[in-house]
Amino acid sequence: xxxxLRRLIQVAAWLLFVFLLLKTTFPLDAALPVxxxxxxxxxxxxxxxxxxxxxxxxxxxxxxxxGATLILGRFFCGWICPLGTTIDTAEKVxxxxxxxxxxxxxxxxxxxxxLGGILLAAISGSAIVYFFDPLVIITRGFxxxxxxxxxxxxxxFSGHLPLLGNIRLTPIANPSFRHGGVxxxxxxxxxxxxxxxxxxWCRYLCPLGAIxxxxxxxxxxxxxxxxxxxxxxxxxxxxRMGGVSCIHCYTCVSLCPTRAVKFKFSLPQNxxxxxxxxxxxxxxxxxxxxxxxGLAAIQKFGVGWIPPSSRLIRPPNALPGENxxxxxxxxxxxxKVCITNGLQPVLLEGGLSQIxxxxxxxxxxxxxxxxxxxxxxxxxxxINPFSIEEKPRIILGLARVERKSCVAWSRGSKCxxxxxxxxxxxxxxxxxxxxxxxxxxxxxxTGCGLCEFGCPVQPDGAIRVYRNNSIVPWRS
Amino acid sequence: MEEERISxxxxxxxxxxxxxxxxxxxxxxxxxxxxxxxxxxxxxxxLVVVSSSGSVAEKVRKAVDGIGGLGRFVxxxxxVVLKPNVGWARRPEEAANTHPAVMTALMKLCWDAGAREIxxxxxxxxxxxxxxxxSGIQEAVEKAGGRMYAANRREMYQEIQIPGGRILxxxxxxxxxxxxxxxxxxxxxxxHTATLLTLSLKNLMGVVQDRGFFHMRGLDQCIADLSTRIKxxxxxxxxxxILLTRGPKGPGETADPGQIIASTDSVAAxxxxxxxxxxxxxxxxxxxxxxxxxxxxxxxxRFEVRRV
Numbered sequence: 073x074x075x076x077l078r079r080l081i082q083v084a085a086w087l088l089f090v091f092l093l094l095k096t097t098f099p100l101d102a103a104l105p106v107x108x109x110x111x112x113x114x115x116x117x118x119x120x121x122x123x124x125x126x127x128x129x130x131x132x133x134x135x136x137x138x139g140a141t142l143i144l145g146r147f148f149c150g151w152i153c154p155l156g157t158t159i160d161t162a163e164k165v166x167x168x169x170x171x172x173x174x175x176x177x178x179x180x181x182x183x184x185x186x187l188g189g190i191l192l193a194a195i196s197g198s199a200i201v202y203f204f205d206p207l208v209i210i211t212r213g214f215x216x217x218x219x220x221x222x223x224x225x226x227x228x229f230s231g232h233l234p235l236l237g238n239i240r241l242t243p244i245a246n247p248s249f250r251h252g253g254v255x256x257x258x259x260x261x262x263x264x265x266x267x268x269x270x271x272x273w274c275r276y277l278c279p280l281g282a283i284x285x286x287x288x289x290x291x292x293x294x295x296x297x298x299x300x301x302x303x304x305x306x307x308x309x310x311x312r313m314g315g316v317s318c319i320h321c322y323t324c325v326s327l328c329p330t331r332a333v334k335f336k337f338s339l340p341q342n343x344x345x346x347x348x349x350x351x352x353x354x355x356x357x358x359x360x361x362x363x364x365x366g367l368a369a370i371q372k373f374g375v376g377w378i379p380p381s382s383r384l385i386r387p388p389n390a391l392p393g394e395n396x397x398x399x400x401x402x403x404x405x406x407x408k409v410c411i412t413n414g415l416q417p418v419l420l421e422g423g424l425s426q427i428x429x430x431x432x433x434x435x436x437x438x439x440x441x442x443x444x445x446x447x448x449x450x451x452x453x454x455i456n457p458f459s460i461e462e463k464p465r466i467i468l469g470l471a472r473v474e475r476k477s478c479v480a481w482s483r484g485s486k487c488x489x490x491x492x493x494x495x496x497x498x499x500x501x502x503x504x505x506x507x508x509x510x511x512x513x514x515x516x517x518t519g520c521g522l523c524e525f526g527c528p529v530q531p532d533g534a535i536r537v538y539r540n541n542s543i544v545p546w547r548s
Numbered sequence: 549m550e551e552e553r554i555s556x557x558x559x560x561x562x563x564x565x566x567x568x569x570x571x572x573x574x575x576x577x578x579x580x581x582x583x584x585x586x587x588x589x590x591x592x593x594x595l596v597v598v599s600s601s602g603s604v605a606e607k608v609r610k611a612v613d614g615i616g617g618l619g620r621f622v623x624x625x626x627x628v629v630l631k632p633n634v635g636w637a638r639r640p641e642e643a644a645n646t647h648p649a650v651m652t653a654l655m656k657l658c659w660d661a662g663a664r665e666i667x668x669x670x671x672x673x674x675x676x677x678x679x680x681x682x683s684g685i686q687e688a689v690e691k692a693g694g695r696m697y698a699a700n701r702r703e704m705y706q707e708i709q710i711p712g713g714r715i716l717x718x719x720x721x722x723x724x725x726x727x728x729x730x731x732x733x734x735x736x737x738x739x740h741t742a743t744l745l746t747l748s749l750k751n752l753m754g755v756v757q758d759r760g761f762f763h764m765r766g767l768d769q770c771i772a773d774l775s776t777r778i779k780x781x782x783x784x785x786x787x788x789x790i791l792l793t794r795g796p797k798g799p800g801e802t803a804d805p806g807q808i809i810a811s812t813d814s815v816a817a818x819x820x821x822x823x824x825x826x827x828x829x830x831x832x833x834x835x836x837x838x839x840x841x842x843x844x845x846x847x848x849x850r851f852e853v854r855r856v
Contacts, residue, residue, distance in 0.1 A: 098677040228703075245700040411675045440675045442637050442682060479764055487763035488742040492796055493673055495637075501741050508741050526673065528760025 074322040074335070078150060082157045089154040093214055096408045097244075100445050107451035109154065110207050110403055112137050114287075115190070115280040119201040120452050122194035124399040128453035138287055145291035146284045149274055150319035155206040155262070156274060160312075162263040163270055180275065180316045181355075183282035188360020189367060190279055196368040197394070202402035202428065204279050209258060212428070215408040216249040216417065217256030223247060249407060250416045270312045274319065285317050292337050295324070301332035370424060381421045382538050385432040385519060387446045388439055388466045389458045394425075399454035402428035406446035406455055412437025414521065415446065432468060434521025434537050439468060441495035441520065464496055469519030469537045471498070471512050478534035480509040490523035490535045499523060510535065594813035594844060594851035596820045600806045604788060608653035610856045611784065611810035621781040622730050624662035629728035630654065630694075631780075633736040633751050634670040634685045636797045637678035643791040643802045645679070646736045648688035650786045650808065654734065655692040663730075666694035669722050671754060673797075676700055697724065705757045712841060713773035715766050720757040721778065733780040733814065737787040737821045739795030742767055744832050745825060746796050747818035748783040749775050768833035775814065775838045783817050785809040787824055815844025816851035823848075 089109050095102035107130075110116060117131035137148060149156045186204050193200045202208050224246055249255075265272035274281050295318055307324035308315055324333045387406055390396050407415040407430050414437025415430045422429070430446075432439055447457040458466060471490075479485040481504070488508045491499040498516035501508030510523075512535075519537045527533035597614030599607040612618050622628055632646035640647050651668070658666050668689045672679035676698035680686035689696040699705070705720040725731055735751030742763070743750055749771050753759055755778060762770040787807040794800030805824050811817035815838050819829025829835045829846040839846035 098675075099681070245698075411677055440637065440678050442678055443675070485764060486742045486767040489760070489763055491741055495674070495797065497794055497799070522674075528764050 075326050078320070078322055081151050082160070085152045086154050086157040089210075090214070093211065093219070093408070096215070096405055096449055098411050098445070100409065100448060106409075107403075107405055107449050108133070110211060110401070110405070110451040112152075113205065113207045113280060114138050114141075115187070115205055115283050116201060116208065116401055116452070118283070119190050119194045119199060119205075120399060120401060122191065123197055123199040123201075124395065124453070125197075126399070126453070128399070130451055130453055137284075141284050141287040142290055144293045145288040145320060146281065146317060147320040148284055149278070149281055150321040153206060153280075155210040156271070156319070158210065158259075159263060159266055159271055159273060163266050163312075166264075166266055168266065168270060178355075182276050183278055183285075185359045185363060186277065186279040187282040189363035192361055192364025193368040196365070197398055198368040198425065199398050199401065200364075200367045201279075202400075204277075205401070206273070206278050206280050208401055208403050209262065212402065212404040213255045213259030215404040216252045217254075217259060219408070220247045220249050220252055244411070244413045247413050249404075251419060255404070269314060271314075271319075275313050275316045281317065281319075288318075292339065293335060294318075294338055296334050296336055296338055298332045298334065300330040301328075302330055304329060307333055383536075384418065384422050384426070385434070385469045385521070385537055385539055387415055387430050387432060387455050388444075388463065388468055389447050389456045390430075391454055391456070396454055397425050397429060399452050400429045401452045401454075403451060404428075405449040405451065406430050409445040409449045410437065411440050411443050411445065412525075414438055414525070432521055432537075434524035435533060436525075438522035438525040439518075439520040441522075464516075464518060467518050467540055468521070469540045470514055471517050471519060471521075471523050471535050471537045473510050473512060474534045474536065475509075477529050478510065479529060480504075480507055481534075487528065489526045489528060493522045493526040495520060495522060594811060594816040596809060596811040596813070596816050596851050596853045598820065598853055598855050599808045599810070600855065604647065604649040604808070605653035605656070607788070607806075607808040608650060608784065609657060611808040612654070612657055612782075614854060614856045615782060615810050615812060618657045618661040621732075622658055622661035622663050625664045626662070626729035627727070628658045628663045628666045628730045628732065629725050630666065630668045630732050630734050631725065631751065631755060632668065632670060632685060632734040633738075633746070633754065633786075634679050634683045635673045635754065637672075637674040637682040638798060639682055640684050641789070641802075642798050643736070643789040644738065644796065644798045645683040645685065646734050646786045647788055648684035650734060650784070650788070651685060652688045652692050654732070654784060655689070655694055659693065666692070667724055667728070668694055668696045669699050669724050669755070670697075671699040671722070671757070699724075699755075699757075702757070708777060710773055710777045712776035714769055716762070716770040716773035719761075719774065722755045725755050725778070731778075731780045733783040735783065735785055736791075737785055737809075737824060738791040739793065739800075739825060741795065743771070743834060744827065745818070745822055747785060747821050747832075748780075748814035749818060749834055749838055752778050752780075752814075768837055771834035772837035772841055772843070775834075775843050776841055780814065782810060782812045783814045785817055785821050787821055790824055792825070811851075813844040813851060815839050815846050819846045819848060819851070820853055 092102060092106045096106045111130050111133040114134040114137050117134035121127055190201045262273045306327045310323050310327045312321055313319055391399055414432050416433045417428045418426050418431050441463060442460050444458050444460055447455045475481040479487050484505055484507050486507055490510050491501060496516050496518055498513045499510045500513055502511045521537045523535045524533045524537050527535050597611050599611035632651055634645045636644045638644035655666050686696045699722045704723055706723040706726055707718055707720050709718050710716055733748050733751055735748045738746050740746040752774055753762060753771055787805050787809055789802050789804050791798050792801045792803055809817050809821055815835055818835050822829050822832060835846045845851045
């Protein structure tokens with residue numbers, strides 16, 4: 073009974089998750105917040121709160137997950153987590169053989185090491201949670217890795233099959249994201265880990281699972297084994313978590329031939345069994361400390377340190393400088409929702425600490441004047457919400473005309489597209505032999521990039537937006 | 549509802565019949581009797597109908613009736629394609645786009661004339677989603693039973709040859725417009741930094757995918773070249789409110805001439821509309837070039853302005 077209920081809720085939660093991702097687009101009118109799942113994640117909450125030194129209110133939703141886990145245990149992974157459901161589904165297809173536990177017992181502590189590393193890095197002011205958080209991995213994998221090619225494919229067919237007519241699934245003509253394949257491969261890699269052991273990721277690696285394990289130690293809804301147990305070991309063989317930790321899948325309950333295994337309200341008795349072998353604490357702590365310090369150091373001073381490119385333009389109303397990279401969880405929501413597809417993931421152009429953060433690439437798409445979607449979907453407060461009325465005061469950068477390549481300035485062509493396009497009346501014509509030539513008014517330019525987007529000079533455009541280092545985001 | 553439709557349709561047919569009679573009596577020598585594509589050879593004296601009284605719907609109806617009624621162009625079962633100017637994510641009162649009320653009124657006339665379907669195409673410069681929403685056009689078109697398309701995908705375009713073009717010899721243009729039974733241009737009257745004004749001919753530039761080519765290679769000539777190949781049945785210029793500064797996008801100063809201008813001669817219609825801005829048609833480079841190519845009459849002495 074509970075098994076079927078679990079499957080039902082799992083599928084429903086997964087469908088809701090995907091539905092909300094699909095609704096992360098114009099006109100952004102879903103009844104629920106589209107970033108709900110990310111905000112339910114206590115690992116993201118704690119890590120972001122610590123790293124940004126700010127109690128971002130959006131993450132208060134995660135307290136519900138914490139509260140439920142304190143009472144019910146680590147049910148989230150078996151019932152709600154969309155990555156868990158995806159892994160369960162993949163395991164129906166993958167050829168699974170080995171059910172024996174891995175020989176080295178310490179592997180089940182890796183997730184605690186990761187958790188420690190993430191939290192220590194957060195204390196040092198560096199966010200590294202986005203490398204390991206399961207909800208970020210699946211959100212980013214779906215939004216940036218899978219949806220863009222899938223939508224393009226569906227879109228292609230909807231344009232060509234008479235039955236589908238002209239139904240369009242995305243308002244963006246041909247959405248694409250830089251190195252989206254990387255995000256797809258990370259997701260695929262996690263699914264393929266199940267070839268080694270079922271729910272390999274959840275058992276051994278997931279730091280969210282680790283933090284939930286810690287909260288679950290006091291849970292009162294727990295698995296109990298009565299005297300009727302005849303030690304047949306069927307439950308142990310069937311456990312998808314290899315007995316490392318319980319995610320309330322109820323497989324053992326249904327497998328038990330003597331009905332000895334039951335879930336009921338009871339006080340914790342056997343800590344090691346229930347909480348998943350949280351031992352060797354000193355070694356874990358040291359390993360975690362080392363990892364966290366190492367990653368934080370690499371982020372701050374190490375090989376990835378490159379001065380931010382003058383073309384690294386942030387989304388509107390993004391936090392300035394280091395505060396942004398500390399708050400941004402690299403989930404990809406802002407990039408998916410961006411109506412022009414101009415927001416793209418950074419690779420290394422701002423140093424390792426900026427990896428996968430959003431940047432506006434105006435040649436791909438500009439920042440639409442009457443759009444505030446990125447601020448509305450950001451789950452971590454890295455991009456603050458703003459109103460359309462505030463938009464002219466929100467500065468992203470400053471446009472500059474390269475007169476040598478501008479066809480109006482250099483060849484006298486009647487081209488004034490940048491000035492026609494400008495939403496903020498920030499480009500004025502200067503007449504040269506009867507031809508209007510563009511001049512940027514820096515007091516009005518917001519750096520939205522529409523001029524650069526529209527410029528017909530190939531390949532880079534003769535008007536380009538540069539990062540304005542002196543900018544202070546407008547805050548209400 | 550149905551009865552009302554039929555009676556109006558009959559009325560329209562009667563009106564068209566009257567037009568034919570009048571034309572036969574050479575009272576209206578400018579009125580070509582053929583259907584769409586009437587501007588093949590520019591008639592000696594074109595007719596520009598200007599309507600400026602009543603509601604927007606009445607203005608549109610009177611202007612269209614003035615050029616012979618919609619029944620002259622739209623036959624029963626026709627696929628009608630409209631090309632408004634919805635280039636920008638601007639609201640109707642900002643006068644950067646064709647006003648949605650003009651679309652609503654024109655579409656009603658099309659249905660009354662027996663149109664089978666009405667398709668509306670535009671490839672905005674701002675985000676299509678925001679342009680269609682802010683302009684109110686999408687809502688108006690869908691409410692009136694038409695379908696609105698953002699022409700922002702390569703597969704929606706088809707290459708055409710432009711034998712009469714001097715610079716623009718071929719172009720990718722919106723397929724839907726080529727496949728239309730009746731194609732109606734519904735531009736907005738605005739100032740424009742590069743071409744002084746944007747009216748009917750400049751609005752047609754919106755059916756071409758690569759507009760950068762125009763700017764790089766000679767804007768006025770390319771616009772004129774395109775008009776030798778893309779010929780709407782007629783043009784209906786929205787000059788109810790016009791943008792006087794900071795065109796074509798604004799925000800800028802506006803004025804309210806309250807005019808709807810209709811003509812089968814786009815050049816003549818544009819030439820008349822130019823007068824609303826204190827300009828002559830000859831001041832606009834692409835109008836001059838189009839007139840030279842025989843597309844229409846730019847000289848105000850060679851077209852008749854009839855106010856209805």
